[in-house]
Amino acid sequence: MSAAMDAPAGQRAALIADALAGLTAPRKTLPCKWLYDAEGCRLFEAITRVPEYYPTRTEVRILTEEAASIAEAVGPGRAVVEFGPGDGAKAALLLAVLNRPAAYVPVDIAPEWLEEAASRVALARPGLPVLPVVADFTMPFALPKRLGAAPRLGFFPGSTIGNFEPEGAVGFLRRARMTLGAGARLLLGADLVKAPAVLEAAYDDAEGVTAAFDLNLLHRLNREAGADFDIGAFRHRAVWNAALERIEMHLVAERAQTVRLAGRTIHFAEGETIHTESSHKYRPERLAGLAASAGWRISRHWTDAEGLFSVWLLDA
Numbered sequence: 232m233s234a235a236m237d238a239p240a241g242q243r244a245a246l247i248a249d250a251l252a253g254l255t256a257p258r259k260t261l262p263c264k265w266l267y268d269a270e271g272c273r274l275f276e277a278i279t280r281v282p283e284y285y286p287t288r289t290e291v292r293i294l295t296e297e298a299a300s301i302a303e304a305v306g307p308g309r310a311v312v313e314f315g316p317g318d319g320a321k322a323a324l325l326l327a328v329l330n331r332p333a334a335y336v337p338v339d340i341a342p343e344w345l346e347e348a349a350s351r352v353a354l355a356r357p358g359l360p361v362l363p364v365v366a367d368f369t370m371p372f373a374l375p376k377r378l379g380a381a382p383r384l385g386f387f388p389g390s391t392i393g394n395f396e397p398e399g400a401v402g403f404l405r406r407a408r409m410t411l412g413a414g415a416r417l418l419l420g421a422d423l424v425k426a427p428a429v430l431e432a433a434y435d436d437a438e439g440v441t442a443a444f445d446l447n448l449l450h451r452l453n454r455e456a457g458a459d460f461d462i463g464a465f466r467h468r469a470v471w472n473a474a475l476e477r478i479e480m481h482l483v484a485e486r487a488q489t490v491r492l493a494g495r496t497i498h499f500a501e502g503e504t505i506h507t508e509s510s511h512k513y514r515p516e517r518l519a520g521l522a523a524s525a526g527w528r529i530s531r532h533w534t535d536a537e538g539l540f541s542v543w544l545l546d547a
């Protein structure tokens with residue numbers, strides 16, 4: 232069986248459809264969700280440990296140093312519903328300090344992540360009911376009936392909100408409010424606007440881990456969509472878009488070239504780019520505006536001493 236046959240057929244068809252639409256558009260683009268195959272997830276984990284990538288360690292510092300204040304503000308007896316738990320490390324930190332949490336509900340499309348998060352949380356909070364939900368949390372989904380009437384705390388750390396376009400972020404926040412129900416709260420991690428040099432280094436580290444993460448998308452298209460990208464003819468670029476207050480990742484064609492993908496020929500001019508990800512950074516007032524448009528009220532927010540990152544508690 233060829234490598235191109237390994238991915239589930241439906242997923243491969245969706246990848247090819249997105250690649251054809253994005254690579255034949257006037258400005259070439261690919262949806263960032265395709266960065267996360269098994270190798271992409273491994274590389275993303277490695278990114279969170281490079282010295283330039285401050286978001287993960289700063290958010291963990293806030294969750295640790297402000298644990299008592301966060302736990303008091305959240306209040307007792309809540310079921311924690313985490314959107315995209317990753318390895319569950321942040322949920323384990325949070326659940327260790329919350330007052331009598333009712334349950335932990337990790338939600339992700341990838342069952343492997345759910346298992347890892349569930350076992351980490353089970354260690355941190357023995358006896359806590361863990362009720363994983365396999366679902367794409369960017370779409371409507373139902374919470375387990377077993378949750379009963381316990382009030383909910385949504386948990387969406389990591390600044391993943393920044394990977395949505397602003398309208399998409401409002402849509403996500405609105406759906407989350409409806410899914411979590413009356414009386415819900417949401418604990419949200421959001422990265423803050425800062426000096427472009429700090430941001431560009433965070434998304435183009437010296438070791439080249441982020442470059443490998445970005446270029447893996449072309450390897451994936453070769454593996455799963457039967458494309459013939461010459462990976463060595465592309466390089467990773469991270470650039471701060473000041474007007475839209477976001478870091479953009481691009482793959483830059485180093486020379487004019489053509490690529491075959493699903494029976495189509497795609498032309499690249501020298502220097503032309505594929506836009507692979509946007510990571511929006513927020514000013515507090517802009518984030519508050521997004522939350523308000525989605526029907527949430529700001530209860531509190533916490534930042535680190537350097538003002539790099541922020542954690543928000545919102546009320547439905």
Ligand code: AVI
Nearest residue numbers: 278389390391394434441510
């Ligand atoms: C997952 N997400 C919040 C990361 C970010 O910072 O936007 C993805 C990432 N891309 C490059 N480095 C990290």
